[in-house]
Amino acid sequence: xxxxxxxxxxxxxxxxxxxxxxxxxxxxxxxxxxxxxxxxxxxxxxxxxxxxxxxxxxxxxxxxxxxxxxxxxxxxxxxxxxxxxxxxxxxxxxxxxxxxxxxxxxxxxxxxxxxxxxxxxxxxxxxxxxxxxxxxxxxxxxxxxxxxxxxxxxxxxxxxxxxxxxxxxxxxxxxxxxxxxxxxxxxxxxxxxxxxxxxxxxxxxxxxxxxxxxxxxxxxxxxxxxxxxxxxxxxxxxxxxxxxxxxxxxxxxxxxxxxxxxxxxxxxxxxxxxxxxxxxxxxxxxxxxxxxxxxxxxxxxxxxxxxxxxxxxxxxxxxxxxxxxxxxxxxxxxxxxxxxxxxxxxxxxxxxxxxxxxxxxxxxxxxxxxxxxxxxxxxxxxxxxxxxxxxxxxxxxxxxxxxxxxxxxxxxxxxxxxxxxxxxxxxxxxxxxxxxxxxxxxxxxxxx
Numbered sequence: 001x002x003x004x005x006x007x008x009x010x011x012x013x014x015x016x017x018x019x020x021x022x023x024x025x026x027x028x029x030x031x032x033x034x035x036x037x038x039x040x041x042x043x044x045x046x047x048x049x050x051x052x053x054x055x056x057x058x059x060x061x062x063x064x065x066x067x068x069x070x071x072x073x074x075x076x077x078x079x080x081x082x083x084x085x086x087x088x089x090x091x092x093x094x095x096x097x098x099x100x101x102x103x104x105x106x107x108x109x110x111x112x113x114x115x116x117x118x119x120x121x122x123x124x125x126x127x128x129x130x131x132x133x134x135x136x137x138x139x140x141x142x143x144x145x146x147x148x149x150x151x152x153x154x155x156x157x158x159x160x161x162x163x164x165x166x167x168x169x170x171x172x173x174x175x176x177x178x179x180x181x182x183x184x185x186x187x188x189x190x191x192x193x194x195x196x197x198x199x200x201x202x203x204x205x206x207x208x209x210x211x212x213x214x215x216x217x218x219x220x221x222x223x224x225x226x227x228x229x230x231x232x233x234x235x236x237x238x239x240x241x242x243x244x245x246x247x248x249x250x251x252x253x254x255x256x257x258x259x260x261x262x263x264x265x266x267x268x269x270x271x272x273x274x275x276x277x278x279x280x281x282x283x284x285x286x287x288x289x290x291x292x293x294x295x296x297x298x299x300x301x302x303x304x305x306x307x308x309x310x311x312x313x314x315x316x317x318x319x320x321x322x323x324x325x326x327x328x329x330x331x332x333x334x335x336x337x338x339x340x341x342x343x344x345x346x347x348x349x350x351x352x353x354x355x356x357x358x359x360x361x362x363x364x365x366x367x368x369x370x371x372x373x374x375x376x377x378x379x380x381x382x383x384x385x386x387x388x389x390x391x392x393x394x395x396x397x398x399x400x401x402x403x404x405x406x407x408x409x410x411x412x413x414x415x416x417x418x419x420x421x422x423x424x425x426x427x428x429x430x431x432x433x434x435x436x437x438x439x440x441x442x443x444x445x446x447x448x
Contacts, residue, residue, distance in 0.1 A: 087120065097123050105138060113137040132158075278442045283335060287343070287438040288328060295324040303415075303432070308347075309389075313431040316415035318424065321358075328409040328437050330363075335442035336402050343436040344394045344413065348384040353426030355382050358416040359396050365405040374412070376400060381422050389431075409437070 058065040062078035076083035089096040099120030106114035113136035122129050134140050146153035152165025222242040226235035240248040253259075261268040266280030278284070292312050297303050303314040303322040316322045334340070344357055360374035382394035402409070413435065417424045 094121065094126065095123050097121060104141065107136075115139055115141055117143070273447070275447045276444050283440050283442045285438055286331065286333070286441045287436040288331065289434055289436050290326055290328065291434045292432070295326050297324050299323055301414075306431070308431050308433065311433065313347075313433045315429040315431055317429055318415075318417060318427060321414050321417055323412055323414045324432070325410070325412040326435075328411060330402050330406055330409060331439060331441070332446040333441040333443050334402075335440040336404060338440040339397075339399050339401050340437055340439040341399065342396045342411075343438060344380075344382075344396070344432060345434040345436070346382070346392055346394065346430050346432045347389045348392075348426060348428060348430050349388050350384050350426050350428045351386050351388055351390075353384065354422075354424060355384065355426045355430045356380070356416040356419050356422045356424040357382060357394055357396070358414045358419070359399075360412040360414075361399065362410040363400070363402050363406040364408050364410060365403065366407060370410065374410075379416060379419060379422055384426060384430075411435075 057067070062076055062081070063083075064073075064075045064077050066073045066075070074083070074085055085100075087100055088098050097120065099118045101119075102117040104115040104117070106112075106116075115132070115134045115138040117130070117132050119130045120128065130143070132141050132143050140158045142158055143156040144151070144154070145156070146165075150165065152163070155163040155165070157163060222240050224237050225239040225241075226237045238249065238251050242248070255270055256272055258272045259270045261270070262280075262282055266282050268282050269277040269279060271277070292305065292314055295314060297305065297314065301320060301322050303316050303324050306313055306315045314324050342359055346355070346357075348355065357380045359378045359380075360376075362370075362372060362375050364370055376399070378396050378398055380394050380396045382392060384390070385392050413432070415424065415430050416422065
């Protein structure tokens with residue numbers, strides 16, 4: 001340590017001085033002057049000897065060490081060569097500290113209670129460092145680094161924080177911050193602004209600005225995203241996020257690689273070409289209604305079309321199986337991974353008993369035979385309403401999934417009065433007024 005045995009070093013200096021100055025009267029030797037009337041140094045105590053020495057200049061070729069008005073100057077007098085001041089240790093293997101030290105405050109009598117700046121090699125951390133420190137009653141001081149008159153350029157505070165003044169922090173490549181958060185605030189205004197621009201200059205560049213604006217009422221505080229050109233204070237707000245969680249945008253939302261709106265399972269998908277698909281509970285149920293005018297009653301046992309109140313219906317007798325048929329186009333927005341269902345709207349004058357409805361259907365793709373037999377037959381029991389002519393809705397489930405190439409669904413519906421499993425024992429006619437094919441929609445339509 002540089003403070004070890006300071007008095008021993010002091011005594012060594014004094015003994016050297018005695019040897020150099022033994023004669024009476026004033027003498028000059030090697031630039032060291034003994035003041036007039038100082039007497040013989042043997043008659044002076046060591047402390048006064050040191051205080052009496054007036055060293056004007058020391059030469060260690062080619063270096064010259066001189067005392068100037070503002071301090072001590074070390075100069076290389078060999079023109080054309082580097083001037084350097086080197087500090088090191090005898091071993092030179094990095095196992096000992098080696099430092100240049102500037103003292104700000106110290107008790108010279110005790111050589112303690114000081115404050116200093118230390119710059120050099122630290123053996124403990126095997127690194128070069130610059131630090132301020134204190135011992136005893138000394139005070140830790142901040143380290144201020146600046147150029148010219150930029151006195152607040154960079155300040156290393158004793159609490160571990162770093163203060164950058166009115167200047168700018170510029171990073172040529174990437175700025176990486178490894179921490180939990182970044183806190184940016186403005187103590188002089190209710191607005192805090194972060195700017196990004198295309199190059200290192202302030203003129204002729206396209207810039208992006210993010211500004212937090214605080215209001216007296218918290219609900220009015222907002223985060224603004226804006227664009228501006230050059231180093232102008234005028235900007236155009238393109239989006240705003242307010243304290244209520246609302247996101248306002250002035251312009252277009254573009255997702256070049258696609259976007260998901262929602263959660264991991266239930267979301268709306270927007271593909272890069274603009275196609276929209278729905279997933280999970282974002283999908284919706286849609287129904288296609290076919291009323292009595294959309295049916296045919298062909299064949300040997302057609303149901304009878306009759307008036308029913310202010311509308312019409314197909315009447316199915318209880319004494320024989322009667323039929324109607326229609327064709328349904330498979331919706332282009334249908335999720336073909338989920339089976340559709342069919343709902344029959346019907347009524348009867350009877351209020352007791354059970355009617356049995358039968359569905360036969362056939363999916364067809366272009367080029368397939370439309371005269372083929374039904375691919376499946378489904379049967380459903382349904383009781384009439386307790387109110388005469390009350391509306392009843394009977395749902396038939398278990399319908400097959402259509403293929404990706406199927407385009408139509410051929411449908412035939414009958415009242416099954418002779419089924420071997422289910423018994424139709426409702427008296428009188430069953431009046432069918434409409435059917436609905438209900439499906440799950442997961443898209444707007446067929447992509448172009």
